[in-house]
Amino acid sequence: MKFFIDTANLEQIKDAQDMGILDGVTTNPSLMAKEGITGTDNIMKHYVSICNLVDGDVSAEVISTDFDGMVREGEALAELHEQIVVKLPMIKDGVKACKYFSDKGIKTNMTLVFSAGQALLAAKAGATYVSPFIGRLDDISTDGLNLIAEIRMIYDNYGFETEILAASVRHTMHVIDCAKLGADVMTGPLSSITGLLNHPLTDIGLAKFLEDYKKGN
Ligand code: E4P
Numbered sequence: 493m494k495f496f497i498d499t500a501n502l503e504q505i506k507d508a509q510d511m512g513i514l515d516g517v518t519t520n521p522s523l524m525a526k527e528g529i530t531g532t533d534n535i536m537k538h539y540v541s542i543c544n545l546v547d548g549d550v551s552a553e554v555i556s557t558d559f560d561g562m563v564r565e566g567e568a569l570a571e572l573h574e575q576i577v578v579k580l581p582m583i584k585d586g587v588k589a590c591k592y593f594s595d596k597g598i599k600t601n602m603t604l605v606f607s608a609g610q611a612l613l614a615a616k617a618g619a620t621y622v623s624p625f626i627g628r629l630d631d632i633s634t635d636g637l638n639l640i641a642e643i644r645m646i647y648d649n650y651g652f653e654t655e656i657l658a659a660s661v662r663h664t665m666h667v668i669d670c671a672k673l674g675a676d677v678m679t680g681p682l683s684s685i686t687g688l689l690n691h692p693l694t695d696i697g698l699a700k701f702l703e704d705y706k707k708g709n
């Protein structure tokens with residue numbers, strides 16, 4: 493399972509990268525705004541800074557909602573760095589743009605996916621990644637994990653190669669449940685990754701080992 497971090501915060505990206513377990517980064521316009529990165533030029537520069545910090549794929553989202561605009565923006569983003577993945581919204585023109593980029597060998601991530609039907613369209617358009625937003629489904633009392641299971645079954649039925657990128661992950665149990673269900677990738681905040689470290693028996697056991705070592709020395 494690949495681990496992506498869902499942030500535009502360079503410190504947090506570096507933290508995860510330094511652990512040696514990071515496979516990529518996802519961003520969106522809200523995450524950019526949260527870091528105070530505004531204006532096309534600054535946003536483009538920030539994508540390059542992120543790419544220079546990590547080894548894997550970095551999703552960069554278009555803000556156009558029409559095919560021509562998405563193509564123009566996506567091509568500019570893809571030219572920034574070889575690690576850039578063009579992130580496209582799950583709307584009709586987004587699917588069309590996904591097919592366009594897939595045919596050109598440019599990686600894509602179909603975002604804002606909330607149903608199995610949308611995921612099927614993403615796979616048909618040759619998306620590299622499909623991003624079902626599990627946390628936002630949970631927020632409206634709908635089982636986000638069930639969507640991961642449905643997409644896994646559909647993709648396996650037909651051998652679709654689109655990777656299931658569980659997005660809108662909020663906590664460690666989301667990560668573990670997505671791993672059980674066979675999601676290819678998860679993206680979440682740093683806390684959803686570092687939280688996996690925590691176990692009181694590890695802390696108690698380590699303290700005891702160190703204490704016993706001191707007794708013998
Ligand atoms: C990832 O690609 C999405 O932008 C992100 O996971 C959305 O997460 P949120 O629902 O916590 O905003």
